[in-house]
Amino acid sequence: MTSLFKALADPTRREILRLLSRGELTAGQIAEKFAMSWPSVSHHLGVLKNAGLVEVEKKGQYLYYSLNATVLQELMAYLFELLNIKEDEKNEKK
């Protein structure tokens, strides 16, 4: 959970996730969108992969990156739980 939120606490990484939300991309296609060195892009992709936010699949000679919907859904479930318990509390007070 901590690594998940650390991965999200960076604007470049959130921009990569936004790009991937429209479909899978190769590392090269992602790098093209950013005015930064390949090692920097590669570092950000590694952080996202280690946090479980993106998945990598080799197709032919290319590595394709895509969003891991399961992890994003787990994150939503966590937030929903925080909010839901609060709603219950309000209802009990009524």
Next chain:
Amino acid sequence: MTSLFKALADPTRREILRLLSRGELTAGQIAEKFAMSWPSVSHHLGVLKNAGLVEVEKKGQYLYYSLNATVLQELMAYLFELLNIKEDEKNEKK
């Protein structure tokens, strides 16, 4: 957004949010739950407040902390958008 995720990237702060999801608490009530110094608890509460995740209200001589549901809902909307666009993409491919 960055400060929001940075605030969430800490297990003590997530535990504080979990406690507050059951209802508002004073700083003292929160501090009682943790085996750490008051300055540490106070620091974590400050980070959560600055990120907008918790709100503080003075009632009598006590400061009451509560979850900011609006910010949590905005975070859910962000995650939903990431997932939703991905679903659209899948449908287009079908």
